[in-house]
Every structure is written in structure tokens, then in C-alpha cells.
Amino acid sequence: MNRIIAFLLVIAAVVVPACPPAAAQSGNIREAVSGAVRSAVNSAVNAMVDSSVQLATNLALENALSAALAAAVPPVEINFDDAPDAACPDHSETNFGDDLRTYSAVEQHTLPVTIGSVFVHGAHNGGVSVRGWDRNEIQVTACKYAGAENDAEGRQRLADIHINISGGDISTSGPDQNGDRHWTVHFLVRAPSSVALRLEAYNGPMSVRETGSDVEANTVNGPLTLKLATGNVQATTRNGPLTVSDCSGKITASAQNGPLTVSLNDRQWRGAGLEASTHNGPLTVRVPEGYLSGVDVDAGGHSPFSCSLRDCNSVQSSKPWDRTTHVHLGSGNTAVHVSTVNGPVHIGSSME
Template identity: 25%
Template structure:
């Protein structure tokens, strides 16, 4: 008679331990899907569990797939399902002189701040929650004295299934101490001065800025166009795109590509671009003796330079080639490395990657 072996209690326990985190993860993403509405289960939870290999990295693709099925844009509150069940608008207008200081803070929602030609600030907010009693306890605090404006949306409790969006108009010339949110996008437009924008799980978009700006997010892209001044942009797991920059740049991401056009670099100011597992493409429209550093891994680098560059250059990769449209007086060269002078030499250009080519091309 044939015998059927049964797993030992220890083996069964190990199997339950291995599967349990996957069930919890799947259940979490199913709850996300339910929050977004229109949920239609495709197969049972145990059916999903059976196809999971027993190692942690295998969670990444099913999780991403479930998020994709969810069809949720987490920077768009209108898609937050139950969290949008109860809503309440808020508006306020306050005097604010040009050059004033501004601080904005909310949570689980986007922030838009735009400049205009008025000596006043317009604040519009929309509060939303899954329960009326939670909505009633949410507060939008506005403090203004003519020279400063502070707006803060207070969270009534942790994990409240609630949030708020902010739409603010201010004089063009302001000091934005910080615009801060979480799980929401930030939009900046037509601002002169300096500022900082911080979010997580949301993108940052900025147009027509001047002055010094620091943009910070995670799990979201950064897009910047027509900026005059200095820009520091940081994200992770997201792309960075910079267009028409007139000033200094310090850009960093991980697991995302960088595309940058420097229209009018600040004379002698450093230009730094760093990522990993993503390509970098940088175009300089004018040479202004800028030290330039470009670094990535497992991806390509393309640097477009104008005529008349005088710089010391070093380019190195592994498992890739280094090519240049310009003549380089080489001190050291090979298939995957190049070190020497462009023109008469000068400021240092350093290009580094691995498992990808490096191209130096004419603009």
C-alpha cells in the first residue's frame, strides 16, 4: 500500500510563517483596492498565496500588480473612496506684503501655491474624512499679520482616514519657509524668492521660479521648468526632470532617471546629478566654468556640451564604452575610461557609471 508522507509539525510551522506575511500584504492591498471603489476579486487570497515563491523579493511584483489593479492615484484625493465620504470647504483671504514669509502644512492631500500680483493671500482648503465626527474635529489654523502667513491643517487622530487639500495664492515675491504634506502632490508656480517643498508618496511640479529652492519627496517624481536660481531636488524611486534652469543644480534620486537642461548656469557654480539604476542625460546650453559631476550605476550617461569648453574630464564605466564627439587630449584612455583635457583644460568634469555607456556629444 502506498503511503503519503505528512510534513512534520516544524515544517508546517515554517510554511505558515512564510505564507503569513504574504497573506497580510495581500490583505493590505485588497483593503487599498476597496478604498478606491469598484473592487472585483479575481481569485481567493489563498489562491494568490500559492503562487508566491518563498523569498521576500517576490513580494515586489505582486504588490505592484495589485496597486496597478487598484487604479488609485494617491496624489488625487477624489480617488480616495471612503476617505472622501464627508467633505467641507474652507476659504480665507488675508493681507500679505511682498517679501512676506509663508508656511503651509497639511496631510493626506495636495498643496498648490501660486504667485499673483496682489498684496494679499487667498487660502482655500477642502477637508475630507470617512466619518462626520472626524471631519468636525479637523481644524484649519490660519495665522497672518500682514508680513507672514501660516496655514496648518490639524490631524484629529492617528490613522483617521482623513486629510485636506490646500490651494493658496500669494504675492509672487515670498519666502516659502516650507510647504509640507504627505501622500500628496505639491505644485509651485510663479514664485520669486526662496523656499522648500516637502512631501512623500507624491510628485512635485514647479514652474517659473527664481531664487533658491529645495524640493524633497520620496516615491514620486520631481519636475521643474523655467527656474532661475539654485535648485536642490531629492527623491527616491522617482524620475527628476529639469528644464530651462538658470543657476546652480544639485539633483539626486534612486531607481529613477534624470533629464536636465541647464540654459544659463551660474558662473562657476557646481552642477551635480546623482542616481542609481537610472540613466542621466544633461544638456549644457552655455559653458560657464562649472564643476560638473554626474554619477549613476547600471545605466547610461549622456552629456551634451556647447562649443568652447575648457575643462579637465574624467569618464569611467565598467561593461560599457566611453565615446566623445569632441577631441580630448588624453592622459589615460581605454574602451571604458577616458581622462584628459577638453580645450585648454580647466574646471573638472567627472562622469561615472557601471554597466552602461558614457557619451559626450555636441549640443
């Protein structure tokens, strides 16, 4: 077993640093590295250990590899909360490296609500932020960023970034210099609750806030935040953190290889309920004392468990060899189900 651990460390030390910063411009590099490492390690594991140790080793590999790849290919660091409504994030938060200066421009479009739905295809390394409002129109703000060595080149690259809108379908296209994508776009969308929203982002953050719209949101290699969402929401993220805070309605949220944080700050869940899960990621649940809706928390795969609430005396897993832990919190009908497999669990007060 020690030889296997040493082998994993050698691969992590050699392969992951070999990914250049430009890897953030191509998901193919991530996939190639991941596939090569998995193939090599699984071959060694199959040859060296029995099935029970192999299973444990593979689970450790999943967690270690996901963390290493996420560190090697970081998403663009954009905090939409720092910018006022309809204002683009400061261009200093978007860095293209290679000693390039960052240039920015803003493009705004207004769409009629009669289109019924909007599908935002996020730009590579670009973010998507959605907020609801009560106006009878849809506002799309495209925050364009480009890296260049001088002003003339910067202006030209910005001019070459195009926002493509067909009905409710929104996407981008732009310059590609020998495979180097020194540009991106962050979308800010304001829409009334009557408009359905479909959103996707790759290597960039996504935020869905203060909306009663039906939403389908998907991210890869970037954080996804749901806050004060009250409609029918389906959200998934892979290799990124997922946060569900102060929501209601019908929320279904899942994370793969990323942490899940659920914060319940009202007195009870209002709406059909919340189903939230993560696989290979830690789970944090914050619940007010005296919560009036039932909350089920499940952990599988020998997940470490901690809880600072009095209600945690109801832990049902009493045998140390049990693979699952179940906790029921709150009172009334169960409206919230949260779970993790192969990740530590912490349950605390929403005041923490």
C-alpha cells in the same frame, strides 16, 4: 546565483502584494516591509555568496525593492498643470477607495510678505504647488478633500479638516477614524521672490514653478518638479521622480531611488549653476545643440549609456571594465553637473 534570484522573486511575489491599498495611508507599512525584506535577503546572500556577488546582488535588490514598493504604495495622482492659477485640482483626481465618494472645499488665506519666509508642511498624500508672482502678498489656497459614504458625513469631514497657520508656518490637522485618514489637502502657494520657501510633501506631488525665491523642497514617495526656477533652490526626493526644466540661478537637486530628468532649453545656463544627481535611478539629460555653457554628465556603477548628440564622441571611459563614464557637452565654463549611480543614462537633444 540562480537560487538567489528565485528567492528575490518569491519575496516580491509574496510580500509586496500583501501590502493593502491602505498602505498609502501609512509610511510605517512601507518601512516595515522594506526592513523585513532587506533583512531576510541579506541573511540569505551572506550565507550563499562571496563578497563580489553579494555587492552586485545587493545593488539589484535596492533597485528592485524600490520599484516594487513605489508600485505598491502609489502617490496621489495630481497634475497641477491641468488647473489654472489658484484653482484647485478637480476632486475626481483624488480617490480614497473603499467605495467612498470624494467631497471637496476650498479655503484661502492671505499673508503679509513681512513674515519673510513660509514653511509648508504638506498633508499626508497631499500635494504642494508653488508659483511666483509680483504682488506684495502671499496667497495660500488650501484644497481640502475628504472621502465619505454620504453627503452629511462628507460635509462633516471637510469641516473637521483644519488649516493651521502660525506666522509663516502652514500645516494641517483633521479627522482620524480608527487610523483611516480619508482626507487630504493640496496647497497652492503664490509668493513674490522676496519670500523664502521651505516645502515638504509625503506621498504627494510637489511643483515649484516660475519663482525667483530661495527654496528648500523635500518629497518622499512623490514626484518633484522644478520649472523656470531662478533662485537658490535645494531640492531632494526619495522614492520619486525629479524633473528640472528651464531653470537658472543656483540649483542643487538630488534623487534617491528615482529617475532624474534635466532639460536645458535656453542658450546657456544663467546663474551660479546646476548640481543634480540620482542614486539608483535613470538619468535623462536634454541639451540644445550648440549649448554655450559646459555640461558634465557622469555615470557610475556600470550604468548603461546612450547618447544621440554629436558631442558624445568625447566619452572618456575607454575601457569596458571602467566603472565610470564621463561626458562633457557644450562650450564655455562648466555650469551644469549631472550624475547617476546604478542607473541608465540617456543624453539627447532638447527637441526630443
